[in-house]
Amino acid sequence: MNNYKFIVNPIAGGGKADSLVPVIERIFKEHGIEFDIYWTKGRKDGIEAAEKAAREGFKCIVAVGGDGTVNEVLNGIVGTGAILATVHGGKGNDFATAVSMPSDIETACQVLLKGKTRSIDLGKVMDRYFINSVGIGFDAEIANRVNKGIKFMKGPSAYTYAFLEKLFSYRSVEAVIDLGNGPQKTKPLLIAVGIGQAYGGGMKIVPDAIQDDGLFDICVFDDSLPRLALAYHFPKVFSGKLKNVKQAQMYRASEITISLSEPRYLHMEGEIFFGDKMHFTIQPLGMTVLTGAGEPV
Secondary structure: OOEEEEEEOOOHHHHHHHHOHHHHHHHHHHOOOEEEEEEOOOOOHHHHHHHHHHHOOOOEEEEEEOHHHHHHHHHHHOOOOOEEEEEEOOOOOHHHHHOOOOOOHHHHHHHHHHOOEEEEEEEEEOOEEEOOEEEEEHHHHHHHHHHHOOOOOOHHHHHHHHHHHHOOOOOOOOEEEEOOOOEEEEOEEEEEEEOOOOEOOOEOOOOOOOOOOOOEEEEEEEOOOOHHHHHHHHHHHHOOOHHHOOOEEEEEEOEEEEEEEEEEEEEEOOEEEEEEEEEEEEEEEEEEEEOOOOOOO
């Protein structure tokens, strides 16, 4: 790999992503490696910039931002043969963690230069690709609140604050879910669909997910748990033990159809959507990503 395109979301992480650029420039210049940097100007700009970079022949497209930036870059390069990479530049950075990228930017640049890659599964829903996770319902309501901004908070603390704010106001709706064995009626608090294990800055909602097994891991959390009890059990999500609560039903499937009785928010790697009908499909090993596996974190 001999050329890199860095797509920087300058507002990601409260400016954290932009602050990484001088280090990236210094290290890549020191190594004499061809690179270019583009700063996004708004939502969806990252998709167009990534698509253009792939057309221009850049081999590795690096998302410098959070999971939302990763998702935009991904959607710009699917099918082009370009390699997806990222660094810890946002609030949550769940995809960067999932592909073992070091949190320190200098170490991360060394990993980028080594160019170690692997192929992982690629998901699609509502005509949008994703590579880590999607959440529907209560957790998407929380993500939407976090996206609007919570002063002086980021990552897990911001999600915890939003959780407490929405705990008693969120209203669940009826859902019909088909995992390939026929439709099942339920009233879920949330539905999580994962290729990776975590979202929301380390919330391990599907802790047994495997990135390259050709299957989604799904958590359907029934809305029968009293809200105070939910507040008690909620911290278990950070250790991956929320799956042990009886209201959490865990599944695996390669295709999922979900119909809601009323539209609800859906969060996809930091991006927020709204809908009532969703058809999930998976492309096994559909994306090549740069990984830091085996490197110090």
